[in-house]
Amino acid sequence: MIRTLRFYHPVDNQVHLGLLEGDDVYSITSHIPEWTCPVKMWRVLRVLNIPCVDAMEKFRQGPPLSFTELERQGRLLPPVECTEVWASGVTYERSRDARNAETQLQDSVYDRVYAAARPELFFKSTYRRLVAPERPLNLRSDSRWMVPEPELSVVVSREGDIIGWTIGNDLSSRDIEGENPLYLPQAKVFANSCALGPVLLWNTGAERPQDWQVTMTIHRDGATVFSGNIGIQQLRRDVEELISYLLRDNPILDGTVLMTGTGIVPPDEFTLAPGDVVEISIDNIGTLCNPVARAGDLRTNPAFVSANITS
Secondary structure, three states, X not given: OOEEXXXXXXXXXXXXXXXXXXOEEEEOOOOOOOOOOHHHHHHHXXXXXXXXXXXXXXXXXXXXXXXXXXXXXXXEEOOOOOOEEEEEEOOOHHHHHHHHXXXXXXXXXXXXXXXXXXXXXXXXXXXXXXXXXXXXXXXXXXXXXXXXXXXXXXXXXXXXXEEEEEEEEEOEEHHHXXXXXXXXXXXXXXXXXXXXXEEEEXXXXXXXXXXXXXXXXXXXXXXXEEEEEXXXXXXXXXXXXXXXXXXXXXXXXXXXXXXXXXXXXXXXXXXXOOOOEEEEXXXXXXXXXXXXXXXXXXXXXXXHXXXXXXX
Protein backbone atom coordinates (compact mmCIF):
# COMPACT_ATOMS: atom_id res chain seq x y z
CA MET A 1 0.00 0.00 0.00
CA ILE A 2 1.45 3.34 -1.09
CA ARG A 3 0.10 6.56 0.39
CA THR A 4 1.47 10.01 -0.31
CA LEU A 5 0.58 13.45 1.02
CA ARG A 6 1.41 17.08 0.32
CA PHE A 7 2.38 19.40 3.15
CA TYR A 8 4.26 22.50 4.19
CA HIS A 9 7.58 21.29 5.58
CA PRO A 10 8.28 22.66 9.08
CA VAL A 11 11.95 23.36 8.23
CA ASP A 12 11.76 25.32 4.97
CA ASN A 13 8.00 26.07 4.92
CA GLN A 14 7.88 24.89 1.30
CA VAL A 15 5.47 22.43 -0.28
CA HIS A 16 6.75 18.86 -0.06
CA LEU A 17 5.49 15.52 -1.30
CA GLY A 18 5.74 12.88 1.40
CA LEU A 19 5.55 9.11 1.65
CA LEU A 20 3.38 7.95 4.56
CA GLU A 21 4.33 4.81 6.47
CA GLY A 22 2.22 4.42 9.59
CA ASP A 23 2.64 7.79 11.31
CA ASP A 24 6.02 8.41 9.66
CA VAL A 25 6.32 10.86 6.76
CA TYR A 26 9.39 10.76 4.51
CA SER A 27 9.98 13.70 2.20
CA ILE A 28 10.19 12.67 -1.45
CA THR A 29 10.83 16.28 -2.42
CA SER A 30 14.07 16.36 -0.43
CA HIS A 31 15.40 13.73 -2.88
CA ILE A 32 13.83 15.11 -6.07
CA PRO A 33 12.88 18.80 -5.63
CA GLU A 34 10.68 18.84 -8.75
CA TRP A 35 8.31 16.30 -7.22
CA THR A 36 5.90 18.26 -5.06
CA CYS A 37 2.79 16.62 -6.50
CA PRO A 38 2.26 12.84 -6.83
CA VAL A 39 0.78 13.24 -10.32
CA LYS A 40 4.07 14.55 -11.74
CA MET A 41 5.88 11.67 -10.06
CA TRP A 42 3.38 9.16 -11.43
CA ARG A 43 3.81 10.46 -14.99
CA VAL A 44 7.62 10.22 -14.83
CA LEU A 45 7.50 6.67 -13.47
CA ARG A 46 5.02 5.73 -16.18
CA VAL A 47 7.20 7.12 -18.97
CA LEU A 48 10.27 5.33 -17.56
CA ASN A 49 8.23 2.14 -16.99
CA ILE A 50 9.28 1.98 -13.32
CA PRO A 51 6.81 0.27 -10.96
CA CYS A 52 5.74 2.72 -8.29
CA VAL A 53 6.32 0.11 -5.57
CA ASP A 54 9.98 -0.19 -6.57
CA ALA A 55 10.44 3.58 -6.82
CA MET A 56 9.23 4.21 -3.28
CA GLU A 57 11.95 2.12 -1.67
CA LYS A 58 14.62 4.81 -2.10
CA PHE A 59 12.56 7.41 -0.26
CA ARG A 60 12.26 5.52 3.04
CA GLN A 61 15.40 7.18 4.36
CA GLY A 62 16.36 9.72 6.98
CA PRO A 63 14.52 10.83 10.13
CA PRO A 64 10.80 10.97 9.39
CA LEU A 65 8.30 13.65 10.32
CA SER A 66 5.14 12.83 12.26
CA PHE A 67 1.89 12.78 10.28
CA THR A 68 -0.05 13.45 13.49
CA GLU A 69 1.99 16.60 14.15
CA LEU A 70 1.72 17.86 10.57
CA GLU A 71 -2.04 17.40 10.79
CA ARG A 72 -2.27 19.08 14.20
CA GLN A 73 -0.22 22.06 13.01
CA GLY A 74 -2.44 22.59 9.95
CA ARG A 75 0.37 21.86 7.49
CA LEU A 76 -1.47 19.38 5.27
CA LEU A 77 -2.54 20.35 1.75
CA PRO A 78 -4.93 18.65 -0.67
CA PRO A 79 -3.12 15.45 -1.72
CA VAL A 80 -2.97 16.42 -5.42
CA GLU A 81 -2.55 19.79 -7.09
CA CYS A 82 -5.50 19.12 -9.38
CA THR A 83 -6.67 21.67 -11.91
CA GLU A 84 -10.29 20.52 -11.74
CA VAL A 85 -12.60 18.53 -9.49
CA TRP A 86 -15.70 16.95 -11.04
CA ALA A 87 -18.49 15.15 -9.25
CA SER A 88 -21.06 12.42 -9.90
CA GLY A 89 -24.66 12.60 -8.70
CA VAL A 90 -27.34 10.07 -7.77
CA THR A 91 -25.00 7.08 -7.94
CA TYR A 92 -26.36 5.44 -4.76
CA GLU A 93 -29.97 4.55 -3.98
CA ARG A 94 -29.80 6.59 -0.76
CA SER A 95 -28.79 9.67 -2.74
CA ARG A 96 -31.71 9.22 -5.12
CA ASP A 97 -34.14 8.89 -2.19
CA ALA A 98 -32.75 12.02 -0.52
CA ARG A 99 -32.99 14.06 -3.71
CA ASN A 100 -36.58 12.92 -4.18
CA ALA A 101 -37.41 13.96 -0.61
CA GLU A 102 -36.07 17.48 -1.06
CA THR A 103 -37.39 18.26 -4.55
CA GLN A 104 -40.64 20.12 -5.12
CA LEU A 105 -41.24 18.50 -8.51
CA GLN A 106 -43.86 15.82 -9.09
CA ASP A 107 -41.94 14.12 -11.91
CA SER A 108 -38.58 13.45 -10.31
CA VAL A 109 -35.55 13.88 -12.52
CA TYR A 110 -33.56 11.97 -9.90
CA ASP A 111 -35.45 8.73 -10.51
CA ARG A 112 -34.75 9.12 -14.19
CA VAL A 113 -31.05 9.87 -13.88
CA TYR A 114 -30.54 7.01 -11.40
CA ALA A 115 -31.83 4.52 -13.96
CA ALA A 116 -30.52 6.24 -17.10
CA ALA A 117 -27.62 5.07 -19.19
CA ARG A 118 -25.93 8.48 -18.94
CA PRO A 119 -24.74 9.44 -15.43
CA GLU A 120 -25.01 12.87 -13.86
CA LEU A 121 -21.66 14.67 -13.90
CA PHE A 122 -21.00 18.25 -12.90
CA PHE A 123 -18.10 20.60 -12.21
CA LYS A 124 -17.37 21.05 -8.51
CA SER A 125 -14.11 22.91 -7.84
CA THR A 126 -10.70 24.15 -8.90
CA TYR A 127 -7.56 23.64 -6.85
CA ARG A 128 -7.60 27.23 -5.65
CA ARG A 129 -11.05 26.62 -4.14
CA LEU A 130 -10.16 23.36 -2.38
CA VAL A 131 -10.14 23.04 1.39
CA ALA A 132 -7.25 21.13 2.96
CA PRO A 133 -7.61 18.63 5.82
CA GLU A 134 -8.32 20.27 9.18
CA ARG A 135 -9.31 23.55 7.47
CA PRO A 136 -12.89 24.83 7.78
CA LEU A 137 -15.60 24.29 5.24
CA ASN A 138 -17.93 27.27 4.91
CA LEU A 139 -21.70 27.26 5.05
CA ARG A 140 -23.58 29.10 2.33
CA SER A 141 -25.16 32.33 3.59
CA ASP A 142 -28.47 31.91 1.71
CA SER A 143 -29.10 28.27 2.63
CA ARG A 144 -30.93 26.85 5.64
CA TRP A 145 -30.36 23.16 4.90
CA MET A 146 -26.77 22.05 4.36
CA VAL A 147 -25.10 18.66 4.58
CA PRO A 148 -21.69 17.15 3.92
CA GLU A 149 -21.47 14.42 1.29
CA PRO A 150 -18.69 11.84 1.84
CA GLU A 151 -17.34 10.46 -1.41
CA LEU A 152 -14.66 8.13 -2.68
CA SER A 153 -12.74 10.36 -5.08
CA VAL A 154 -10.68 9.07 -7.98
CA VAL A 155 -7.57 10.82 -9.31
CA VAL A 156 -7.27 10.17 -13.04
CA SER A 157 -4.78 10.82 -15.82
CA ARG A 158 -5.57 12.65 -19.03
CA GLU A 159 -6.03 9.23 -20.67
CA GLY A 160 -8.46 8.11 -17.99
CA ASP A 161 -6.14 5.85 -16.00
CA ILE A 162 -6.81 5.63 -12.26
CA ILE A 163 -3.74 7.11 -10.56
CA GLY A 164 -5.20 6.59 -7.09
CA TRP A 165 -7.94 7.42 -4.63
CA THR A 166 -8.58 9.98 -1.92
CA ILE A 167 -11.51 11.15 0.22
CA GLY A 168 -13.80 13.99 -0.81
CA ASN A 169 -16.39 16.08 1.02
CA ASP A 170 -18.92 17.60 -1.38
CA LEU A 171 -20.62 20.19 0.84
CA SER A 172 -24.12 20.78 -0.53
CA SER A 173 -27.22 22.92 -0.03
CA ARG A 174 -30.28 20.68 -0.07
CA ASP A 175 -32.85 23.45 -0.01
CA ILE A 176 -31.37 25.31 -3.00
CA GLU A 177 -31.11 22.18 -5.17
CA GLY A 178 -34.52 21.00 -3.94
CA GLU A 179 -36.20 24.21 -5.05
CA ASN A 180 -35.11 23.63 -8.64
CA PRO A 181 -32.56 21.12 -10.05
CA LEU A 182 -31.28 23.88 -12.35
CA TYR A 183 -29.92 25.55 -9.22
CA LEU A 184 -27.42 22.68 -8.82
CA PRO A 185 -24.33 24.86 -9.47
CA GLN A 186 -25.37 27.27 -6.72
CA ALA A 187 -26.10 24.37 -4.36
CA LYS A 188 -22.70 22.83 -5.02
CA VAL A 189 -20.17 25.52 -5.98
CA PHE A 190 -19.44 28.25 -3.45
CA ALA A 191 -16.58 29.36 -1.21
CA ASN A 192 -14.84 26.50 0.61
CA SER A 193 -17.41 23.88 -0.36
CA CYS A 194 -15.06 21.03 -1.32
CA ALA A 195 -12.43 19.25 0.76
CA LEU A 196 -9.99 16.53 -0.30
CA GLY A 197 -7.52 14.46 1.68
CA PRO A 198 -5.72 13.55 3.72
CA VAL A 199 -3.64 11.33 1.39
CA LEU A 200 -3.54 9.78 -2.06
CA LEU A 201 -3.69 6.00 -2.06
CA TRP A 202 -1.82 4.95 -5.20
CA ASN A 203 -3.28 2.42 -7.61
CA THR A 204 -0.81 -0.46 -7.66
CA GLY A 205 -3.31 -2.99 -9.00
CA ALA A 206 -3.62 -4.78 -5.67
CA GLU A 207 -6.30 -2.53 -4.17
CA ARG A 208 -9.95 -3.63 -4.02
CA PRO A 209 -12.14 -0.51 -3.69
CA GLN A 210 -15.28 -2.63 -3.98
CA ASP A 211 -14.48 -4.04 -0.53
CA TRP A 212 -14.06 -0.66 1.18
CA GLN A 213 -16.44 1.01 3.61
CA VAL A 214 -17.17 4.74 3.82
CA THR A 215 -17.99 6.13 7.26
CA MET A 216 -19.06 9.66 8.19
CA THR A 217 -19.40 11.07 11.70
CA ILE A 218 -20.53 14.60 12.59
CA HIS A 219 -19.65 16.03 15.99
CA ARG A 220 -21.32 18.99 17.69
CA ASP A 221 -20.28 20.37 21.08
CA GLY A 222 -18.34 17.20 21.83
CA ALA A 223 -21.22 14.85 21.01
CA THR A 224 -21.91 12.73 17.94
CA VAL A 225 -25.02 14.05 16.18
CA PHE A 226 -24.84 11.81 13.14
CA SER A 227 -23.00 8.68 12.07
CA GLY A 228 -23.46 6.50 9.01
CA ASN A 229 -21.60 4.10 6.74
CA ILE A 230 -21.98 2.38 3.40
CA GLY A 231 -20.03 -0.09 1.28
CA ILE A 232 -18.53 1.00 -2.01
CA GLN A 233 -20.11 -2.11 -3.56
CA GLN A 234 -23.46 -0.29 -3.36
CA LEU A 235 -22.24 2.24 -5.92
CA ARG A 236 -24.62 1.67 -8.84
CA ARG A 237 -22.17 2.62 -11.60
CA ASP A 238 -18.65 1.34 -12.20
CA VAL A 239 -15.96 3.96 -11.59
CA GLU A 240 -14.58 3.21 -15.04
CA GLU A 241 -17.99 4.04 -16.52
CA LEU A 242 -18.05 7.41 -14.73
CA ILE A 243 -14.54 8.17 -15.98
CA SER A 244 -15.46 7.25 -19.55
CA TYR A 245 -18.34 9.74 -19.53
CA LEU A 246 -16.13 12.43 -17.99
CA LEU A 247 -13.72 12.07 -20.92
CA ARG A 248 -16.38 12.22 -23.64
CA ASP A 249 -15.60 15.34 -25.71
CA ASN A 250 -14.01 16.77 -22.56
CA PRO A 251 -10.18 16.75 -22.52
CA ILE A 252 -8.82 16.73 -18.96
CA LEU A 253 -5.39 17.18 -17.42
CA ASP A 254 -3.37 14.69 -15.41
CA GLY A 255 -4.55 14.67 -11.81
CA THR A 256 -8.17 15.58 -12.44
CA VAL A 257 -10.33 14.42 -9.53
CA LEU A 258 -13.71 12.74 -9.99
CA MET A 259 -15.92 12.38 -6.92
CA THR A 260 -18.08 9.27 -7.29
CA GLY A 261 -21.20 10.26 -5.35
CA THR A 262 -22.50 9.74 -1.84
CA GLY A 263 -24.52 6.97 -0.24
CA ILE A 264 -24.63 8.59 3.21
CA VAL A 265 -27.14 11.39 3.79
CA PRO A 266 -28.21 12.66 7.24
CA PRO A 267 -31.95 12.66 8.02
CA ASP A 268 -34.10 15.41 6.54
CA GLU A 269 -34.33 17.33 9.82
CA PHE A 270 -30.54 17.65 10.07
CA THR A 271 -28.49 20.64 8.91
CA LEU A 272 -24.89 21.60 9.61
CA ALA A 273 -24.12 24.38 12.06
CA PRO A 274 -20.99 26.49 12.65
CA GLY A 275 -18.65 24.63 14.96
CA ASP A 276 -19.59 21.15 13.72
CA VAL A 277 -16.73 18.79 12.86
CA VAL A 278 -17.11 16.35 9.96
CA GLU A 279 -14.98 13.19 9.85
CA ILE A 280 -15.02 10.95 6.77
CA SER A 281 -13.09 7.67 6.74
CA ILE A 282 -12.49 5.18 3.95
CA ASP A 283 -10.64 1.89 4.38
CA ASN A 284 -6.93 2.03 3.44
CA ILE A 285 -7.04 5.79 2.78
CA GLY A 286 -7.56 7.32 6.21
CA THR A 287 -9.75 10.04 7.72
CA LEU A 288 -10.54 13.47 6.33
CA CYS A 289 -11.50 15.88 9.11
CA ASN A 290 -12.88 19.40 8.63
CA PRO A 291 -14.58 21.82 11.00
CA VAL A 292 -17.51 23.90 9.76
CA ALA A 293 -17.48 27.72 9.74
CA ARG A 294 -19.92 30.45 8.84
CA ALA A 295 -20.07 31.81 5.30
CA GLY A 296 -17.58 34.34 4.03
CA ASP A 297 -14.28 33.51 5.74
CA LEU A 298 -12.02 32.95 2.72
CA ARG A 299 -8.90 32.94 4.88
CA THR A 300 -9.50 29.24 5.55
CA ASN A 301 -8.77 28.33 1.92
CA PRO A 302 -5.30 26.71 1.54
CA ALA A 303 -4.56 28.91 -1.46
CA PHE A 304 -4.56 31.91 0.84
CA VAL A 305 -2.79 30.59 3.96
CA SER A 306 0.64 29.56 2.71
CA ALA A 307 2.32 32.37 4.60
CA ASN A 308 0.33 31.83 7.79
CA ILE A 309 1.18 28.34 9.02
CA THR A 310 0.47 27.75 12.68
CA SER A 311 3.29 26.38 14.79
